[in-house]
Amino acid sequence: MKILIDENMPYAEALFSQLGEVISKPGRTMTAEDLVDIDALMIRSVTKVNEALLTKANKLKFVGTATAGQDHVNEATLAAKGIAFTAAPGCNKVGVAEYVLSSLMVLGQQQGFSIFDKKVGIIGAGNVGSYLAQCLEALGIPYLLNDPIKQQQGDSRTFHSLDDIRLQCDVITMHTPITRDGEYPTHHLVDDTFLADLQSGAILINAARGPVVDNLALKRALQQSQSGEGKKLTAVLDVFEHEPQVDLELLPLLAFATPHVAGYGLEGKARGTTMVYNSYCQFLGLEQQVTAASLLPIAPVPQVSLSQEWDESTLFSLTQIVYDVRRDDGLFRREMGQTAEGSPEMATAFDRMRKNYWDRREYSAITVAGEAHFGVESLAKLGFTVEERP
Numbered sequence: 001m002k003i004l005i006d007e008n009m010p011y012a013e014a015l016f017s018q019l020g021e022v023i024s025k026p027g028r029t030m031t032a033e034d035l036v037d038i039d040a041l042m043i044r045s046v047t048k049v050n051e052a053l054l055t056k057a058n059k060l061k062f063v064g065t066a067t068a069g070q071d072h073v074n075e076a077t078l079a080a081k082g083i084a085f086t087a088a089p090g091c092n093k094v095g096v097a098e099y100v101l102s103s104l105m106v107l108g109q110q111q112g113f114s115i116f117d118k119k120v121g122i123i124g125a126g127n128v129g130s131y132l133a134q135c136l137e138a139l140g141i142p143y144l145l146n147d148p149i150k151q152q153q154g155d156s157r158t159f160h161s162l163d164d165i166r167l168q169c170d171v172i173t174m175h176t177p178i179t180r181d182g183e184y185p186t187h188h189l190v191d192d193t194f195l196a197d198l199q200s201g202a203i204l205i206n207a208a209r210g211p212v213v214d215n216l217a218l219k220r221a222l223q224q225s226q227s228g229e230g231k232k233l234t235a236v237l238d239v240f241e242h243e244p245q246v247d248l249e250l251l252p253l254l255a256f257a258t259p260h261v262a263g264y265g266l267e268g269k270a271r272g273t274t275m276v277y278n279s280y281c282q283f284l285g286l287e288q289q290v291t292a293a294s295l296l297p298i299a300p301v302p303q304v305s306l307s308q309e310w311d312e313s314t315l316f317s318l319t320q321i322v323y324d325v326r327r328d329d330g331l332f333r334r335e336m337g338q339t340a341e342g343s344p345e346m347a348t349a350f351d352r353m354r355k356n357y358w359d360r361r362e363y364s365a366i367t368v369a370g371e372a373h374f375g376v377e378s379l380a381k382l383g384f385t386v387e388e389r390p
């Protein structure tokens with residue numbers, strides 16, 4: 001049995017080689033030729049699975065994507081060819097939420113605000129949006145949810161219109177899939193009109209898919225904001241409309257910019273890989289199952305001890321031990337600054353940073369020890385492992 005895997009899939013080689021011969025290739029450049037005699041294909045978000053890729057797939061029976069987003073896979077085409085498909089919903093929700101929290105905390109420090117004074121609008125209340133809401137709740141930060149699809153499905157949470165969100169929220173964070181059809185398409189959901197209606201001082205974060213935000217409209221709004229003509233606007237982008245190409249006029253206008261790595265915690269990647277591995281084992285009728293936790297190394301700073309009740313400054317320190325968005329932002333700007341827009345070198349640099357990504361962890365990799373009245377319960381709700389001292 002031959003299994004083709006994206007080379008950028010931690011733990012995959014060791015796991016899938018228990019099932020057959022593993023061939024590892026860069027996901028973005030996989031071709032129809034690569035699928036000749038392949039029984040199973042394990043990908044991430046950069047491999048477009050469509051009619052063209054499948055033309056020579058003479059043996060393919062299973063495709064697994066170790067990602068939450070599924071827009072790169074034409075499921076109807078797979079179904080028509082009798083090829084089974086599985087994804088990894090929710091695998092990286094924690095990483096994306098921690099990316100948003102780091103962005104807000106660092107912006108708070110840079111711009112002189114408290115995150116506790118902000119109201120957050122979450123657009124898309126699926127795995128990521130709901131987990132982010134849970135984190136904000138743990139911290140007592142108010143938020144509004146927008147998700148007309150979940151609302152129509154009878155989800156019992158309170159949902160708000162986009163207008164309410166634009167009028168009432170200081171922070172707007174996008175967590176929808178990219179869709180072009182249906183009643184609520186998300187392609188260019190954030191456009192000139194959306195941006196014009198934001199509150200002055202608003203912060204926009206996109207860690208969903210690039211084209212959810214019209215990048216030219218955002219560039220115009222940021223240029224106006226930074227020239228003092230328009231409303232004050234801050235933007236953080238993890239995803240770009242034409243990635244792996246990046247608009248080099250937009251880049252310097254962004255508060256933080258990163259190469260589609262918001263969900264890149266080691267835990268999230270391990271979850272993604274094990275979810276597709278376990279699904280494939282099930283597909284093959286095998287009983288073996290692997291947990292992500294069993295694959296993970298100990299964190300570089302595994303334990304922290306509180307000496308008093310935590311405050312905003314302690315929260316900042318604790319969370320930044322795990323993830324500081326400035327690390328990825330700095331490297332990304334340096335890498336992009338050395339390439340020309342539209343060049344193959346830019347695409348290579350974008351993907352190189354993703355391939356060689358550091359072993360970022362989630363809050364759960366750190367145990368925080370402290371007494372109950374130090375507020376450890378809320379840190380546990382935020383995702384830290386907590387050891388309550390008597």
Ligand SMILES: NC(=O)C1=CN([C@@H]2O[C@H](COP(=O)(O)OP(=O)(O)OC[C@H]3O[C@@H](n4cnc5c(N)ncnc54)[C@H](O)[C@@H]3O)[C@@H](O)[C@H]2O)C=CC1
Pocket residue numbers: 068069070089090092093096123124125126127128129146147148149150175176177178179184185186189207208209238239260261262263264
């Ligand atoms: N930057 C990164 O590293 C990552 C990006 N993503 C992206 O984020 C998206 C969200 O991830 P999950 O929460 O795991 O997906 P999910 O499928 O669990 O949730 C998406 C939610 O968006 C809602 N939605 C769809 N259209 C909408 C609209 N027009 N307005 C408001 N809500 C709408 C859906 O009803 C659903 O509840 C993924 O589809 C993926 O594209 C996901 C993980 C990592």
Ligand SMILES: O=C(O)C(=O)[C@H](O)COP(=O)(O)O
Pocket residue numbers: 008044045046066067068069070092260263264354
């Ligand atoms: O899960 C998703 O959806 C994502 O966007 C991924 O985290 C992005 O990572 P790659 O699949 O592009 O490595």
